[in-house]
Amino acid sequence: MDLALPPMIRLDNLTLGYDRHPAVHHLSGEIPAGALVAVVGPNGAGKSTLLKGIAGELRPIGGRIVMPALPAGGVAYMPQRGEIDHSFPVSVFEVVAMGLWHEIGAFGGLSRAQRQRVREALSAVGLSGFESRPIGSLSGGQLQRARFARLILQDAPLILLDEPFAAIDSRTVDDLVALILGWHAEGRTILTVVHDLEQVRRHFPTALLLSREPVAFGPTAQVLTPELLARARRLSEAFDEHAPECHIENVAVLPLPAAPAHDHGHGEGHGHAPAHAAHDHRHSS
Amino acid sequence: MTEFLLTPFTEFAFMRRALAGCLALALGATPVGVFLLLRRMSLMGDAMSHAILPGAALGYLAFGLSLGAMTVGGIVAGLVVVLAAGLVTRASILKEDASLAAFYLLSLAAGVMIVSLRGRNLDLLHVLFGSVLALDDASLLLIASIASVTVVCLAILFRPLVMECFDPAFLRGVSRWSPVAHYGFLMLVVINLVSGFHALGTLMAVGIMILPSAAARLWAKGLPLLLLLAVLFAFGSGVAGLLLSFHADVPAGPAIVLMCGVVYFVSLLAAPGGLLAGRLPVRHHLES
Numbered sequence: 001m002d003l004a005l006p007p008m009i010r011l012d013n014l015t016l017g018y019d020r021h022p023a024v025h026h027l028s029g030e031i032p033a034g035a036l037v038a039v040v041g042p043n044g045a046g047k048s049t050l051l052k053g054i055a056g057e058l059r060p061i062g063g064r065i066v067m068p069a070l071p072a073g074g075v076a077y078m079p080q081r082g083e084i085d086h087s088f089p090v091s092v093f094e095v096v097a098m099g100l101w102h103e104i105g106a107f108g109g110l111s112r113a114q115r116q117r118v119r120e121a122l123s124a125v126g127l128s129g130f131e132s133r134p135i136g137s138l139s140g141g142q143l144q145r146a147r148f149a150r151l152i153l154q155d156a157p158l159i160l161l162d163e164p165f166a167a168i169d170s171r172t173v174d175d176l177v178a179l180i181l182g183w184h185a186e187g188r189t190i191l192t193v194v195h196d197l198e199q200v201r202r203h204f205p206t207a208l209l210l211s212r213e214p215v216a217f218g219p220t221a222q223v224l225t226p227e228l229l230a231r232a233r234r235l236s237e238a239f240d241e242h243a244p245e246c247h248i249e250n251v252a253v254l255p256l257p258a259a260p261a262h263d264h265g266h267g268e269g270h271g272h273a274p275a276h277a278a279h280d281h282r283h284s285s
Numbered sequence: 286m287t288e289f290l291l292t293p294f295t296e297f298a299f300m301r302r303a304l305a306g307c308l309a310l311a312l313g314a315t316p317v318g319v320f321l322l323l324r325r326m327s328l329m330g331d332a333m334s335h336a337i338l339p340g341a342a343l344g345y346l347a348f349g350l351s352l353g354a355m356t357v358g359g360i361v362a363g364l365v366v367v368l369a370a371g372l373v374t375r376a377s378i379l380k381e382d383a384s385l386a387a388f389y390l391l392s393l394a395a396g397v398m399i400v401s402l403r404g405r406n407l408d409l410l411h412v413l414f415g416s417v418l419a420l421d422d423a424s425l426l427l428i429a430s431i432a433s434v435t436v437v438c439l440a441i442l443f444r445p446l447v448m449e450c451f452d453p454a455f456l457r458g459v460s461r462w463s464p465v466a467h468y469g470f471l472m473l474v475v476i477n478l479v480s481g482f483h484a485l486g487t488l489m490a491v492g493i494m495i496l497p498s499a500a501a502r503l504w505a506k507g508l509p510l511l512l513l514l515a516v517l518f519a520f521g522s523g524v525a526g527l528l529l530s531f532h533a534d535v536p537a538g539p540a541i542v543l544m545c546g547v548v549y550f551v552s553l554l555a556a557p558g559g560l561l562a563g564r565l566p567v568r569h570h571l572e573s
Binding site: 055057073075076077079082083084085088089090091095098101102105106107134135150154 | 323441444445447448450451452453454455457458459460462502505506507508511
């Protein structure tokens with residue numbers, strides 16, 4: 001039952017936030033290598049903040065994020081609103097080729113084989129023939145496809161996607177989901193913020209339900225229940241400008257999807273008790 | 286006609302020096318201007334040109350009209366403002382334009398104060414308006430050296446700089462080059478402004494950076510063509526400005542910048558990205 005692999009991400013009493021106000025509050029848990037996790041929750045639940053924290057863009061204000069098995073530069077993070085300057089004069093090919101940075105660095109040229117891989121990545125996202133188009137001429141869906149092509153070339157073991165399907169038509173979403181499932185089949189660890197619960201149920205084996213406080217983490221069917229979702233909605237409320245300092249030291253440990261069945265997460269809740277998501281089996285991956 | 290175009294340069298050494306200075310500025314300062322334009326920092330270049338004034342003025346105050354002192358002073362003042370503004374931007378909630386505005390205004394005020402300490406301001410006209418027609422060997426060497434350093438640095442920084450302009454979040458995610466590209470670029474801006482003020486003066490130096498870049502942006506869709514066109518426009522304007530200054534007996538610095546302006550307005554009218562392109566009768570659209 002024990003996993004030979006170390007977990008990809010261990011969240012250790014993690015609190016992330018802005019101006020001392022927590023956006024992710026006392027989150028603990030382990031995300032196993034190779035997991036495909038949908039991060040769900042209401043707006044303001046801390047989903048993007050969690051991804052930012054794991055990507056290293058935001059320093060925790062409490063606790064730790066440990067990623068023992070991750071090589072340097074092993075995270076590919078796609079923020080929701082990139083800071084992409086659409087009017088910049090670069091071509092689609094050049095943008096996608098940026099994904100090869102870890103191979104070519106600041107000075108290396110593109111070999112013939114690497115050029116071929118850029119073209120293959122473009123064709124994998126259905127953008128063949130767009131190589132020399134300026135990036136500003138792409139539609140929203142095409143731009144998202146190009147960003148995914150760049151992710152393909154980044155070839156990272158851990159992929160963080162923040163709302164990759166926002167304002168994207170259904171056909172593009174289907175294509176992008178197929179790509180994500182392909183990465184999952186290759187054994188990459190993927191965290192994706194998704195709002196469409198139907199999509200989560202259909203494609204994502206594991207879900208993490210956040211509402212600033214961690215609500216549940218486990219197999220999707222046991223996380224996306226009406227009770228837990230209602231609980232998530234209740235918990236998500238506005239910051240209190242004069243909230244007192246939080247002095248919780250001990251934390252609720254979220255049950256793992258792959259953990260052995262002896263831990264029921266009891267006896268440690270301090271108002272942060274997680275739902276008892278079942279955790280007796282591991283989805284095939 | 287050849288007499289009109291060539292004789293000034295064949296007959297007069299100072300015109301040849303000025304021509305060499307313009308070539309160096311076009312090769313060094315204009316590509317930097319292209320990136321200023323693409324980073325939406327055109328006005329920031331203007332602010333920076335004011336920021337170097339107190340340094341140059343201090344150098345002048347201490348050592349008189351000395352090339353070295355004014356250059357070092359200008360570079361130091363520019364770098365202090367850039368680094369202080371960058372530090373404030375990265376560590377506080379103020380955006381770059383606000384922190385830069387704060388520091389350059391302080392710098393400018395200090396500059397004016399320093400200038401007023403010395404009654405004899407005539408020489409300082411040289412700082413403000415340049416002296417491209419009176420470049421001595423040392424100045425010419427300085428301008429050429431700065432141009433060479435700039436070309437080499439831009440070649441080294443090119444890829445990180447393009448990514449820093451296009452998608453800074455991505456660059457931060459994959460490498461540690463982001464601050465190197467950012468500050469390296471700002472340093473290039475500073476040294477090129479200092480190089481520009483020897484030829485065109487602090488007030489005009491930004492002109493040869495931004496105007497040819499803006500004109501070229503109206504024509505070019507790709508970055509290599511954009512850089513090439515901008516350099517050609519800048520050098521062409523330099524030659525035309527020098528000729529205008531020679532024949533019409535007007536100051537050379539403003540003449541060069543006005544020629545850049547002519548190129549800009551012609552581009553604005555004629556180029557595919559300009560004013561008229563969107564207002565011409567619609568041609569038959571394509572199939573796909």
